[in-house]
Amino acid sequence: MLKRSFLFVSLISLIAACSSTVDTTESSDKGEPVAPPADGKMDVAERIIDKGELGFGPENAVSAAFDEDLQFYGWHLHVRAGASVTLEVTQKGSSRNLDTTLYVYGPKTSSGGYGTTALGFDDDTGWGRLSRITEHSFHVAGEYLVVVGTYDGRGRGNFRLQATCLSGDCSPEAKPEPVVTDCHADIANAILACVEAKENSSTEDVSTMTRQDLIEACTTPEQVASAWEKLCAQSSAPSDVCASFEEFSSSYLPACGRELIDKTLDTTCVFGTTYPDIWNRPGAVVVLEQRVLSQSDVLSPLEQQQVIAAVKSSAHSEVSSIDEAFAAADGGIVYQTQLWDASHRKPYTSVELGAGDNSFGLIFDFGTVQPVATINDSDILECKVFWGSEMRPCKQDEHCAGELSCTGVAEELEKGRCIDTSKDEHPVNGTECSDQEPCPEGTGFVCAGGFMCNPAWMRGRFVSRPNLPIPDANPNGADATIVAYGLTTVSTDVALDLHITHERPSDLVVSVINPEGTEVVVFDKKQGVNEIFFDSLPVEGFPGDESANGVWTVRAVDTKTGSTGIIRSFSLTITSRWD
Structure with missing residues (x-):
């Protein structure tokens, strides 16, 4: 009996000893965890091993192994706003005694980064020394970076990472795509392929162009000629597309472009993709x-x-x-x-x-x-306002919805904007205003000419980044142009943003020229400046009864030899009125 009791006590002691080898209690002297080496301007994504996408549920769990010092593995997680997610380095598939760390960064910005500050972090909340971030709330929809490391940066072993959705559906909400109904899909796809190529081009600057601008630039016979030839070579070629290339180019193709632009605007945030x-x-x-x-x-x-x-x-x-x-x-x-x-x-x-x-x-x-x-890191997210029927580009009234009219068509672009002028009738319209007493807030009126409230659509901003060289000691100078459209008939106010770099700005005379040819000097060989930089400079000197729509020019003339410069960028904010 004594021997049996001794064996039983020994067995209990052995079990206790074995249990102590998997004790999950943390030592109090672990020190600080080794975080992903993201410092200064270096984004965290540049310092991790990118392993691709992380989905939800055990069927989409991912695995990797630490076999070197200072390894950090990252996965991309796409979520909708309000998603509640648990991220866990699971016992299943993970090496015994592996001490992990778990981070969440993001959301991804328009520049492609995730930042350097973690939104979520965990060390040992999971099984043993494994990590688990429980019920993390993603307030902003987007793409996040989930990073797994080891506590001291020297751990070795396998691990398995799983994301679990706790809020029903965590996957991103499907963004409505433009649905093209009349334009043949082959032609539409050729136009959109051109748009995508321009957006991803490393040689073409489209930083001042909207997606509808790019669609317009890509709706040309040259861009779709190959697609048209393939489509019309088929035995069942559609007759409305394939009568002749000349007829297609003059009528069908422009209609395709307009339809694509309208469908795109239907699903485009009115504030843009980024706040700037x-x-x-x-x-x-x-x-x-x-x-x-x-x-x-x-x-x-x-x-x-x-x-x-x-x-x-x-x-x-x-x-x-x-x-x-x-x-x-x-x-x-x-x-x-x-x-x-x-x-x-x-x-x-x-x-x-x-x-x-x-x-x-x-x-x-x-x-x-x-x-x-x-506004999240300059990106516009969770937008609830898409383009309405007004302010859309047009060439003639038939291109506008309902009773809207195509207003302010610039001949150089054959382009105006769809406007419902009947909505301009308002008690504020035409009332007096000044810098001290502006038009009432919330009414949608601007103070035109510093004295009269006009509907806000009569003000337009037009932007260009020409990076145009200024010839040395040439009286003709350099002319950077932009076409204003969609305004009323005559300008009342013009404000200039301008950036010119030059080895000796005091050699320069810079002027703004309106569509009628009237020229106003805004910089005349001023001494003591290293570059020319104007922000909302009022351009005073235009008579107030000359065309607002058409070609506006910024001219820079270098008056002396021995130095050169460049017109980097400029924009004009033009307020107009009916004459």
């Missing part, structure tokens, strides 16, 4: 007013709520007061911009912090704290 698009790729949105807000400003309760919400939407979810919001903002500064969507004739307010390439914030329905779009 409002200024760099202007479309239907007119900028009415901009303010720089700081803690010293007196803000209305609504403005305070908007600022707090915008700051919270960035990385500062803990903010709950206006003082905390300004303290969290870069430099204690927040930018408020009043926007007018001329395609729907609706006002919006954007509140943004960290202006430039690192913008965050929200675009609100005017007068509310209801966001209609999120």
Whole structure:
């Protein structure tokens, strides 16, 4: 009996000893985990081993092995806004005693990066020393980078990573695609292939062009000739397409382009793809007013709520007061911009912090704290406002919907905008205004000529990045041009953004020339500057009764020998009126 008791106690001791070899209790002196080496401007994605896509569920689990020091493996996870996801390095498929770390970065920005700061991190919440991030909420839809490493950067062994959706459907919501009904698919595909090639080109600068601009540029007989020949060589060639190439080019093809543009605009966010698009790729949105807000400003309760919400939407979810919001903002500064969507004739307010390439914030329905779009690292996400029927490009009235008319057609482009002029009837229209007493907020009117409220669609912004060399000591100079269209008949105000680099700017005379040929000098051999940079410079001197639509020119003349320069970029914001 004693011997049996001894054996039983020994067996219990042995089990306890064995159990101690898989003890999951962490040592208190582990030190800090070795994180992915992302520092400075180096994005985390540049320092990991890219393993492709990570799906949801055990059937889409992924595996890899650590066999060298400082290895970090990354997978791309696509989610919809509001998704709740658990990410786990699972016991199944992972080596015993492997000590992992788990990170989430993102969302992916328009520049292709995921940042350097992890949105989520875990060390040992999972089985043993494995990692698990439980119920992580992805507030913004997009592509995220999930990274697995080892705690000290020297671990060895296999592991298995699984993503589990806890909120029903975590996969991205399908973005509506343009549906082409009349244009033959072969012709439409040839146009869209050209658009994609231009968007991905390393030699062609399309930074100021919208997707509809690219469709227009690709809707040419040369771009679709091959597709047309293949289609019309078939025994069942469609007669409406294949009567003759000349007839196809003059009527059918332009109709295809217009249809593709309309279908694209139906699913295009009116604010653009990135927040700077409002200024760099202007479309239907007119900028009415901009303010720089700081803690010293007196803000209305609504403005305070908007600022707090915008700051919270960035990385500062803990903010709950206006003082905390300004303290969290870069430099204690927040930018408020009043926007007018001329395609729907609706006002919006954007509140943004960290202006430039690192913008965050929200675009609100005017007068509310209801966001209609999120600004995340300058990208426009979760947009709820797509192009309306107005402000679409046209050549004639028949190209516009309903009773809209094709307004402001520039002969050089054969292009105007679809406008419903009957909606211009408003108590504010034609009333007096000034810089001190602007047109009422939320009404969609701009102060034209500094004295009269006109509908905001009568203001247009036109952008060019010509990178045009300025010839040395040549009286003809360099002419950079742009075509204004979609305005009313005559200009009232012109504002110039301009960037010129030159070895000796004091040699230069720079002027702006309107479509009638009237020239206004804006820079005349000024001393003591290293480059010419204007931001919303009022160009004063145009008579106010000359054409707004047509070719506008920025001319730079180098008056002395021995130095050269380049017109890098320019834009004109032109306000117009009926004559």
